[in-house]
Amino acid sequence: MSFVFRAVRGTKDILPDEAEYLRHIEVKAREISSLYGYREVITPVIENRDLFVRSLGKDTEVIGKQMFIIERGDDIIALRPEATAGVIRAYLENNLNSRNLLAKFYYFGPMFRAERPQKGRLRQFHHLGVEAVGSSSPLLDVEIISLAEVILKNIGISGFKIKINTLGCVEDKKAFAEKLRVILGGKISDFCQDCRERFDRNVFRLLDCKNSSCKNIILGLNIKRTDYLCGECLEHFDTVLAGLKNIGVNYEESAHLVRGLDYYTRTVFEITHSELGAQDAVGAGGRYDNLVEELGGEPTAAIGFAFGVERLLLVSSAKCQVPSKDLVFLIALGKGAEAASVKLLYSLRQNGIKADTLYEEKSLKGAMRRANDLGAKYVLILGENELKKNVVVFKDMASGEQREIKTEEVIAELMALAILKAKPLPYRLKGQI
Numbered sequence: 001m002s003f004v005f006r007a008v009r010g011t012k013d014i015l016p017d018e019a020e021y022l023r024h025i026e027v028k029a030r031e032i033s034s035l036y037g038y039r040e041v042i043t044p045v046i047e048n049r050d051l052f053v054r055s056l057g058k059d060t061e062v063i064g065k066q067m068f069i070i071e072r073g074d075d076i077i078a079l080r081p082e083a084t085a086g087v088i089r090a091y092l093e094n095n096l097n098s099r100n101l102l103a104k105f106y107y108f109g110p111m112f113r114a115e116r117p118q119k120g121r122l123r124q125f126h127h128l129g130v131e132a133v134g135s136s137s138p139l140l141d142v143e144i145i146s147l148a149e150v151i152l153k154n155i156g157i158s159g160f161k162i163k164i165n166t167l168g169c170v171e172d173k174k175a176f177a178e179k180l181r182v183i184l185g186g187k188i189s190d191f192c193q194d195c196r197e198r199f200d201r202n203v204f205r206l207l208d209c210k211n212s213s214c215k216n217i218i219l220g221l222n223i224k225r226t227d228y229l230c231g232e233c234l235e236h237f238d239t240v241l242a243g244l245k246n247i248g249v250n251y252e253e254s255a256h257l258v259r260g261l262d263y264y265t266r267t268v269f270e271i272t273h274s275e276l277g278a279q280d281a282v283g284a285g286g287r288y289d290n291l292v293e294e295l296g297g298e299p300t301a302a303i304g305f306a307f308g309v310e311r312l313l314l315v316s317s318a319k320c321q322v323p324s325k326d327l328v329f330l331i332a333l334g335k336g337a338e339a340a341s342v343k344l345l346y347s348l349r350q351n352g353i354k355a356d357t358l359y360e361e362k363s364l365k366g367a368m369r370r371a372n373d374l375g376a377k378y379v380l381i382l383g384e385n386e387l388k389k390n391v392v393v394f395k396d397m398a399s400g401e402q403r404e405i406k407t408e409e410v411i412a413e414l415m416a417l418a419i420l421k422a423k424p425l426p427y428r429l430k431g432q433i
């Protein structure tokens with residue numbers, strides 16, 4: 001092989017071992033989200049670019065540097081960099097707001113950002129997230145944050161930290177931004193290049209700069225919530241924290257957590273993991289009480305979060321916990337036995353028994369080695385002799401026990417072994433072997 005194509009820079013293949021775990025995460029997240037009353041919404045991966053410009057803010061880095069744009073005639077289409085804007089667009093377009101009820105969604109799917117590839121940052125990645133639209137209750141914030149925690153715990157991830165802060169309402173944000181510009185304006189030459197660029201666009205980003213000298217200046221400001229929050233926002237945040245304490249969610253208050261997107265208001269949170277290095281967030285979320293109105297709806301409070309699934313894969317130590325059925329490996333030796341094995345294999349699978357074979361292997365020794373490699377729990381051997389006697393040789397790989405079973409009794413015997421509670425497929429083969 002002299003030349004092979006490679007995946008586009010910043011993208012990656014999710015190979016079977018990892019894909020199995022990714023789907024395990026997805027299934028668990030679905031299960032738990034539905035337990036909390038969230039229902040799936042599937043929106044397109046392409047949206048009009050203006051939707052993102054309007055929702056994320058035209059001065060944000062995502063809009064400025066990271067959008068994949070497709071121009072077709074007069075249409076300017078973007079590959080979605082995140083899902084919230086599309087979910088709210090769908091909510092409004094389909095009148096899901098008409099009954100004024102709290103609407104709760106979850107989603108799972110690929111997102112795209114044309115950024116400089118680095119560890120934990122891909123150009124195509126997956127988000128799993130939830131959005132709850134139609135309530136400003138701080139108890140909904142508690143539900144959302146606890147849901148995020150429960151999902152992480154149930155997919156076997158530990159060692160994460162929930163950092164939480166509040167940005168206040170739009171009025172608070174405006175006043176605070178002005179105040180920050182006044183305070184920091186005089187010191188701007190002491191900040192890093194990124195911060196100097198962000199000063200006009202989004203002065204809040206200076207608060208969470210990772211650069212150590214920027215950090216020191218910010219720490220010196222000794223920012224307190226009471227400096228910039230109105231009474232209602234203070235009360236909202238206190239109720240959120242009390243609710244989290246009440247159900248035992250561990251969190252850390254972080255006065256410098258701001259998030260990069262313009263639409264956030266009031267509660268914001270980020271879940272970090274120490275194994276991730278500089279880009280240490282596995283997920284993040286917060287309130288966006290003005291986004292629905294911004295996108296043309298009535299004023300409607302909302303909150304959500306998203307996990308970066310590839311980041312979850314990086315920090316997960318529980319890949320081996322994906323439940324898998326025990327494998328029955330069928331070895332057929334000789335032309336007649338091979339022909340007969342087709343029906344036996346089909347019947348095993350129809351009865352919900354995970355079964356496989358090796359079409360090319362002609363020696364018993366080679367086939368047994370392969371069964372071992374695949375981690376087969378049981379092996380069935382069908383040779384010409386067995387075929388004549390209408391039996392198969394059954395071997396338990398763990399105990400080494402080996403015996404003959406009548407062909408017509410194979411399924412019943414394997415079912416009796418309770419191979420991980422085999423559940424027959426809905427469509428069954430007519431007539432058992």
Ligand SMILES: [Zn+2]
Binds near residue numbers: 170
């Ligand atoms: Zn406020």
Ligand SMILES: [Zn+2]
Binds near residue numbers: 192195209214
């Ligand atoms: Zn900086």
